[in-house]
Amino acid sequence: PSNEHSWFYMGCNGWWMYEPRVQTEIEEAFKSGEKTFEALIAGHLYVVDFDNMFQYRKDFPSKRRKIKRDLTSSSHKGLAGLKQE
Ligand code: V3L
Numbered sequence: 001p002s003n004e005h006s007w008f009y010m011g012c013n014g015w016w017m018y019e020p021r022v023q024t025e026i027e028e029a030f031k032s033g034e035k036t037f038e039a040l041i042a043g044h045l046y047v048v049d050f051d052n053m054f055q056y057r058k059d060f061p062s063k064r065r066k067i068k069r070d071l072t073s074s075s076h077k078g079l080a081g082l083k084q085e
Pocket of ligand 1: 009010011012014016018019041042056057063064065077080081082
């Protein structure tokens with residue numbers, strides 16, 4: 001099932017899981033073979049680049065974050081900035 005894998009973006013010292021809505025959108029775009037995807041995250045448009053596997057804010061492209069598609073069970077800091085207990 002598709003929920004065995006999830007999408008993550010890099011924080012300071014570990015990975016964060018994308019929020020569920022964005023998660024679903026990114027997975028759909030990835031599976032349909034698109035090279036990039038634009039997601040609305042916290043009021044800003046972000047570009048997800050599947051070829052280079054990073055994301056960046058569209059109007060502030062210099063700050064890139066690595067992304068990965070990995071097992072949902074893989075180690076991560078939390079969900080979209082909310083720390084895991
Ligand atoms: N989903 C949610 N928030 C995001 C995302 C995303 N895909 N991308 C960026 N932000 P930038 P530590 C992150 C937030 O890249 O302690 C974490 O979620 C980003 O939030 O310059 O460094 C944490 O909330 C940041 O607050 O556009 O690991 C926070 O950083 C802001 O957008 C601290 O995490 C600017 O990111």
